Amino acid sequence: MNAIPQLPPVGAAALRLAPLAPLSFVADRFARSLGRRHPALFTRLGAEADKIFLIDPTDLPLAFRLLPRPEAPRLEAIRREAAGSLEAGSWDARVAGPLAALIGLVHGAYDGDALFFSRDLVIEGDTAAVLALRNAIDNEEMDLVREAAALFGPFESLARRPARDLAAFATRWTGVALTRPGRGTQE
Numbered sequence: 707m708n709a710i711p712q713l714p715p716v717g718a719a720a721l722r723l724a725p726l727a728p729l730s731f732v733a734d735r736f737a738r739s740l741g742r743r744h745p746a747l748f749t750r751l752g753a754e755a756d757k758i759f760l761i762d763p764t765d766l767p768l769a770f771r772l773l774p775r776p777e778a779p780r781l782e783a784i785r786r787e788a789a790g791s792l793e794a795g796s797w798d799a800r801v802a803g804p805l806a807a808l809i810g811l812v813h814g815a816y817d818g819d820a821l822f823f824s825r826d827l828v829i830e831g832d833t834a835a836v837l838a839l840r841n842a843i844d845n846e847e848m849d850l851v852r853e854a855a856a857l858f859g860p861f862e863s864l865a866r867r868p869a870r871d872l873a874a875f876a877t878r879w880t881g882v883a884l885t886r887p888g889r890g891t892q893e
Contacts (some may be wrong), residue, residue: 714879726888741776759773763808
């Protein structure tokens with residue numbers, strides 16, 4: 707397996723300076739949109755939908771707390787420096803690794819087992835919940851750029867092309883593949 711790209715330090719620094727409220731607002735809207743567009747993503751979790759997942763991109767100055775309730779999924783950005791926000795006890799399951807690995811898992815570009823055994827991915831807490839989330843995500847075959855364009859509602863088709871162009875630029879700059887392999891700039 708090739709080395710997993712790390713977000714360039716300037717990108718992490720920019721996120722360190724970014725206000726948390728808008729990041730959380732967008733993240734939460736994104737989770738709710740996913741819930742509407744892919745209802746099976748959260749309903750498939752069953753009893754695990756009541757768990758709190760900490761999605762922890764280790765090369766970012768923040769992490770995300772996911773509450774995958776099917777009726778109202780929530781995704782909240784939290785600062786890495788926040789006292790206790792990443793401590794065990796504030797979540798049921800933690801998935802940590804470089805941003806590229808986490809996004810690659812969603813897009814099917816990386817194999818979760820290979821990442822785990824190579825120690826590029828760390829799983830803590832309720833591993834059954836993490837496995838349920840992984841299976842639900844794999845089943846949906848999502849493309850995060852397409853999902854981000856969907857946030858524009860009736861203007862989604864107009865937003866899709868600029869979103870793909872921006873993602874292609876960001877991929878070249880960071881090395882983080884932001885689209886599902888094989889989708890490219892089509893659609």
